[in-house]
Amino acid sequence: MSTQSKKKPFIGTAGIILFLSIAILVVFVAFPVILILFNAFWAKGEFNLVDVVNVLREPDTYQALLNSVFIACGTTIGSTIVGTFFAWLVTRTDLPYKNFMKGLFLVPFMLPSFIGALAWKMLLSPRAGYINRFFMDYFGFEEPVFNIYSYYGIMAVEVMYLFPFVFIQVCGALERMDPTLEESARISGAGLFTITRRITIPLVLPSILSGSLLIMLYSMAHFGTVAVLGIENGIFNIPTLIYERIHQSAGSFAAIRTGTVLATVLVVSAAFIIWLQGKILSKGRYQIIAGKSFRPMELKLRGLRYPLLIFCLAYIGFTIVLPTAVIFMVGGLKTYGLPFTMENLSLDNYKFILFDYKTTKDAIWNSVSLGLSAAVITMFAGVMISYVIVKMKVRGKGVLEFLGMLPFSVPGSVIALGVILAWSGKFGINLYNSVWIILVAYIARYMAFSLKANSAALEQVHDSLIEAARACGATMWQSLRDIVLPLVKPGMFAAFFLIFLPSLRELTVSIMLYAPTTRTIGVAIYTLNEDGETVMSAALAGIALVIIITGQTVISRLTGASAKG
Amino acid sequence: MATIQLEGVSRRYGQHTVLEGLNLTVNHGECFTLLGPSGCGKTVLLRLIAGFEDPTSGSIRIGDDLVADAATGVTVPPDSRDLGVVFQEYAVWPHMSVFDNVGYPLKLAGVPKEERVSRVMETIALVNLHGLEKRLPSELSGGQQQRVALARALVGKPSLMLLDEPLSNLDANLREEMRFEIKELQHKLDITVMYVTHDQEIALAISDRIAVMDGKGAIRQIGSPEDIFEKPVDSFMFNFMGVANFLQVRREGSGFFVGQGGQPVPWDKPQGDAVAWVAAFRPSDVIIRRDGAGLKGIVKRASFLGPYMDYLVEIDGTHLRTSVDTHEAIMRDLMFTDGEPCIVDLREKHWFDAQSLGEVGA
Numbered sequence: 001m002s003t004q005s006k007k008k009p010f011i012g013t014a015g016i017i018l019f020l021s022i023a024i025l026v027v028f029v030a031f032p033v034i035l036i037l038f039n040a041f042w043a044k045g046e047f048n049l050v051d052v053v054n055v056l057r058e059p060d061t062y063q064a065l066l067n068s069v070f071i072a073c074g075t076t077i078g079s080t081i082v083g084t085f086f087a088w089l090v091t092r093t094d095l096p097y098k099n100f101m102k103g104l105f106l107v108p109f110m111l112p113s114f115i116g117a118l119a120w121k122m123l124l125s126p127r128a129g130y131i132n133r134f135f136m137d138y139f140g141f142e143e144p145v146f147n148i149y150s151y152y153g154i155m156a157v158e159v160m161y162l163f164p165f166v167f168i169q170v171c172g173a174l175e176r177m178d179p180t181l182e183e184s185a186r187i188s189g190a191g192l193f194t195i196t197r198r199i200t201i202p203l204v205l206p207s208i209l210s211g212s213l214l215i216m217l218y219s220m221a222h223f224g225t226v227a228v229l230g231i232e233n234g235i236f237n238i239p240t241l242i243y244e245r246i247h248q249s250a251g252s253f254a255a256i257r258t259g260t261v262l263a264t265v266l267v268v269s270a271a272f273i274i275w276l277q278g279k280i281l282s283k284g285r286y287q288i289i290a291g292k293s294f295r296p297m298e299l300k301l302r303g304l305r306y307p308l309l310i311f312c313l314a315y316i317g318f319t320i321v322l323p324t325a326v327i328f329m330v331g332g333l334k335t336y337g338l339p340f341t342m343e344n345l346s347l348d349n350y351k352f353i354l355f356d357y358k359t360t361k362d363a364i365w366n367s368v369s370l371g372l373s374a375a376v377i378t379m380f381a382g383v384m385i386s387y388v389i390v391k392m393k394v395r396g397k398g399v400l401e402f403l404g405m406l407p408f409s410v411p412g413s414v415i416a417l418g419v420i421l422a423w424s425g426k427f428g429i430n431l432y433n434s435v436w437i438i439l440v441a442y443i444a445r446y447m448a449f450s451l452k453a454n455s456a457a458l459e460q461v462h463d464s465l466i467e468a469a470r471a472c473g474a475t476m477w478q479s480l481r482d483i484v485l486p487l488v489k490p491g492m493f494a495a496f497f498l499i500f501l502p503s504l505r506e507l508t509v510s511i512m513l514y515a516p517t518t519r520t521i522g523v524a525i526y527t528l529n530e531d532g533e534t535v536m537s538a539a540l541a542g543i544a545l546v547i548i549i550t551g552q553t554v555i556s557r558l559t560g561a562s563a564k565g
Numbered sequence: 566m567a568t569i570q571l572e573g574v575s576r577r578y579g580q581h582t583v584l585e586g587l588n589l590t591v592n593h594g595e596c597f598t599l600l601g602p603s604g605c606g607k608t609v610l611l612r613l614i615a616g617f618e619d620p621t622s623g624s625i626r627i628g629d630d631l632v633a634d635a636a637t638g639v640t641v642p643p644d645s646r647d648l649g650v651v652f653q654e655y656a657v658w659p660h661m662s663v664f665d666n667v668g669y670p671l672k673l674a675g676v677p678k679e680e681r682v683s684r685v686m687e688t689i690a691l692v693n694l695h696g697l698e699k700r701l702p703s704e705l706s707g708g709q710q711q712r713v714a715l716a717r718a719l720v721g722k723p724s725l726m727l728l729d730e731p732l733s734n735l736d737a738n739l740r741e742e743m744r745f746e747i748k749e750l751q752h753k754l755d756i757t758v759m760y761v762t763h764d765q766e767i768a769l770a771i772s773d774r775i776a777v778m779d780g781k782g783a784i785r786q787i788g789s790p791e792d793i794f795e796k797p798v799d800s801f802m803f804n805f806m807g808v809a810n811f812l813q814v815r816r817e818g819s820g821f822f823v824g825q826g827g828q829p830v831p832w833d834k835p836q837g838d839a840v841a842w843v844a845a846f847r848p849s850d851v852i853i854r855r856d857g858a859g860l861k862g863i864v865k866r867a868s869f870l871g872p873y874m875d876y877l878v879e880i881d882g883t884h885l886r887t888s889v890d891t892h893e894a895i896m897r898d899l900m901f902t903d904g905e906p907c908i909v910d911l912r913e914k915h916w917f918d919a920q921s922l923g924e925v926g927a
């Protein structure tokens with residue numbers, strides 16, 4: 001060792017890894033975001049704030065902004081009420097079949113909300129919706145019962161598929177809450193109502209708020225539901241307006257400006273919401289004893305037990321089973337609008353879509369291959385970046401920590417727009433109209449999932465395990481290969497599926513980037529529906545649901561098995 | 566030649582200085598112990614030597630090689646320092662069997678399979694783990710895991726071993742056994758051992774030389790176990806090395822008197838001008854009698870503690886504690902009761918200026 005050790009330390013493995021990590025985040029995430037900010041604020045050759053304000057004051061833009069906020073607020077309030085109520089029912093009461101019900105309330109997560117929106121359109125569109133028609137035909141209603149093409153329609157559909165965000169958080173908090181806090185209040189003579197109001201709710205409030213903010217963030221930047229249900233009636237929110245402008249004007253200067261300014265608003269709101277969430281969570285953390293599950297106090301529902309169970313089942317039936325059934329049934333119809341009778345239903349559409357129809361065959365192939373590639377690339381990039389952030393002591397790490405936060409606060413439509421700005425040839429590489437541009441955008445979009453899963457796994461690997469390997473004579477690479485990678489495998493596994501499954505149903509990003517031959521499943525469902533091919537669209541949605549549910553089931557089997565073994 | 570040489574080594578974390586200007590030489594083939602209270606910076610020092618941390622200033626040499634030098638920025642990575650390290654928190658790899666854990670250094674070194682197997686099995690037997698080689702760490706007790714860590718550090722026959730409290734999780738019997746094993750291995754293999762602990766019993770038993778660190782990471786004394794135990798250089802050392810007794814003494818002119826009373830000190834006198842002095846000694850250095858030469862005192866409290874009697878004695882307003890073997894006390898009529906007069910003498914004592922003793926309380 002003596003001869004070579006005298007050398008000055010070279011840049012070395014650590015330096016290379018740090019550089020690569022920074023490069024990946026800069027190229028895939030930071031660069032597109034910077035281009036958006038630059039295009040938003042740099043007009044007529046100078047830094048121009050007045051122009052930004054002018055763009056925001058245009059009636060269309062202003063309205064879209066208001067709509068995004070209005071819909072997000074409504075969705076957030078609705079989801080918070082629904083999510084908290086059901087969470088309380090399945091954790092703190094003697095509702096029958098609680099665990100089974102808890103599982104059921106997570107099912108909406110599997111149903112992509114734009115497919116849900118599609119189903120509700122078939123059920124409740126003012127003229128053709130099955131429910132509206134049923135009431136008008138058989139009960140002599142003059143007007144439709146409910147018009148889904150409205151603000152309340154949009155909010156209702158978003159609540160149906162987003163409330164699990166609050167549900168999960170609140171369930172967790174209620175389960176982890178130290179029961180002695182409540183018991184001591186009870187000993188001092190407080191009634192259950194007082195305890196709930198004075199002790200339980202304040203303790204669970206941070207989790208409720210954190211879940212609500214998550215929904216707020218998601219809803220503001222949400223494309224699918226508003227696109228399916230709003231555009232018909234001229235209701236645009238920020239992402240749909242960005243899409244509309246970019247799509248119609250094929251990249252004119254004015255469209256790009258409007259897009260980038262709106263995208264900036266989204267990025268800033270997202271950053272603010274994430275900051276707020278972090279603050280609320282850090283405040284709430286020490287109030288709840290984490291870790292062990294206790295047996296919490298249960299409210300006796302008495303005579304309400306079965307009525308409430310029926311209510312829960314009816315809710316699931318109405319929001320999950322009914323829309324899913326409609327999708328599959330419409331997918332089986334010869335023509336949209338025919339009644340659901342045996343002679344009208346067949347599997348022909350499904351066969352056609354899977355084996356003969358080029359558009360949908362391409363879409364399935366594109367989604368699967370894009371999902372696999374994005375998942376593999378992002379999984380490995382995520383391990384590397386998390387490794388630097390969690391484990392390495394190198395100068396310049398602060399930059400990476402900052403960059404690593406970025407993917408969490410960049411919504412899909414922003415990424416899509418940034419990717420268009422970055423990779424349409426202006427900087428020497430033109431990926432526009434190819435699948436590559438979608439892949440690049442997917443990597444940026446799903447980086448946050450990978451970073452989260454991998455850094456959680458890496459934090460479990462104690463530093464001394466790596467140091468012990470170094471002391472045994474392992475180089476940094478060898479310690480990574482023999483110690484770190486085997487130990488973070490579960491995290492990588494999780495990251496892979498956290499990316500692969502959602503990417504199969506992705507719409508927001510790919511809708512902005514697709515070309516005729518590079519449709520994804522989401523894009524194909526959406527455009528088929530737009531083109532009036534409702535039955536084909538429904539059939540493809542049905543197939544997507546089958547793929548997603550199968551995938552999810554396989555994974556919970558696998559992860560369940562590996563957790564036991 | 567595996568020597569360690571630290572020159573002016575400092576380590577800071579932000580504003581917090583853990584080690585400051587440390588100089589230390591560990592000779593080839595010796596078992597050198599770093600002894601100090603918890604949190605004083607022992608682990609940091611070990612990590613500096615192993616190469617997991619770089620010194621903020623100063624240099625470190627292992628053998629003839631400069632392995633770290635803050636001035637020139639030289640750092641040799643840990644894997645090229647040819648060390649065996651046993652970590653305080655075992656650091657046994659949870660995804661590898663005992664055999665694979667122990668065999669990993671040999672695998673990296675490219676030792677052929679047959680030789681590898683025999684050496685691993687040999688080392689596993691050495692630490693009393695035979696039969697467990699196929700187990701995963703999660704199926705072992707804490708003590709067994711620590712022995713895996715020890716075997717893993719030994720198997721590559723490094724010329725230098727760094728051990729960070731490696732026996733702290735073993736039960737008393739095994740700890741004693743293992744400490745002899747380590748000592749014997751060190752002699753047999755002719756390796757240098759740097760051993761870190763807060764347990765002075767182990768330090769005294771195992772070491773050729775000991776360095777004692779104080780709570781601020783400064784080395785107070787380096788010497789053989791006998792030196793450290795018998796000749797503590799200052800009040801910190803005294804306090805650290807034993808349950809100390811302190812007897813206040815005042816100077817009046819050329820006379821020295823105990824406590825507030827008029828009994829002159831019957832021993833060799835302290836050297837210095839100070840007025841207030843303290844005689845420091847271990848309870849085992851106290852001789853208690855019914856009559857004869859020495860200081861007159863009163864037994865304030867006599868406690869029977871089974872194998873021995875514990876006495877609190879007052880001498881003119883100053884107190885000391887001592888204990889007498891119960892058997893001996895009965896034989897020699899030394900079963901005092903509360904309030905009985907007694908005579909006290911000292912075998913060994915160290916004089917300290919009372920001012921310097923202020924630190925002891927801290």
Ligand SMILES: Nc1ncnc2c1ncn2[C@@H]1O[C@H](COP(=O)(O)OP(=O)(O)O)[C@@H](O)[C@H]1O
Nearest residue numbers: 578581583601602603604605606607608609610
């Ligand atoms: N990486 C670090 N960053 C900041 N402070 C540290 C770090 N490592 C150790 N310290 C501090 O150095 C001091 C000594 O720690 P250590 O060497 O572990 O003590 P011990 O002597 O018990 O092994 C402690 O006060 C600890 O807080």
Ligand SMILES: [Mg+2]
Nearest residue numbers: 607608653729
């Ligand atoms: Mg330590």
